[in-house]
Amino acid sequence: PFEVITSSVKAVERHLQTFSHREKKKMPDILNWFGWCTWDAFYTNVTAQGVKQGLQSLEKGGVSPRFVIIDDGWQSVAMDPVGIACLSDNSANFANRLTHIRENHKFQKNGREGHREDDPAKGLAHVVNEIKGKHQLKYVYVWHAITGYWGGVRPGAAGMEHYGSKMQRPVPSPGVQKNERCEALDSMTANGLGLVNLDRAFSFYDELHSY
DSSP: OHHHHHHHHHHHHHHHOSSOOGGGSOOOGGGGSOEEESHHHHGGGOOHHHHHHHHHHHHHTTOOOSEEEEOSSSEEEEEOTTOOOOBOTTSOBTTEEEEEEEEOGGGSTTOOTTOOOOOGGGTHHHHHHHHHHHSOOSEEEEOOBTTBSTTBBOTTOTTOGGGOOEEEOOOOOHHHHHHOOOHHHHHHHHHOEEEOOGGGHHHHHHHHTOO
16 A cells, blocks of 8 residues: 555655655754654643643753744634533643634633633744744744644634635545544544635635744
């Protein structure tokens, strides 16, 4: 099966001529760097202060990460009023959907729950600039699901209407159900998935990555 995948990708490469197979690519320098991901330390309880404390702790121990990954927990998400909670062992609720394109209050300067800071300079960008200024970080990455969040984008959410998100009901194939059952897919089946309108996908990702 591995040879089939490799030869298939090479066939697509020859056909499209828009990318190069990994065998032709140079390994990026970042593969030789030490980086830190917040997931195992905080799960979805990650905060801006926690990220700062984690970096300080690593440096105190004689290790200076060159990059950091802020994992699940920085986005504005919520479950539908009639949703069915699907909590994983590590605290993520796969039934949650993205309710705003911006970060949640935990990553806003002087942020507090229930209040949204409109100035982008006081949001996630502020956190990134601060930790880059105090530590030897070259890159700061943030995680997000390919659909925005596990449950996608909530249709009609205030400020998100222009993405045209609509509910879809994925139907797992028998092969997937037999070989790769997972809580995320179970939640999508039970709660549906809010998918951004295909014509708005570029705008969605462009704004999501605007930090």
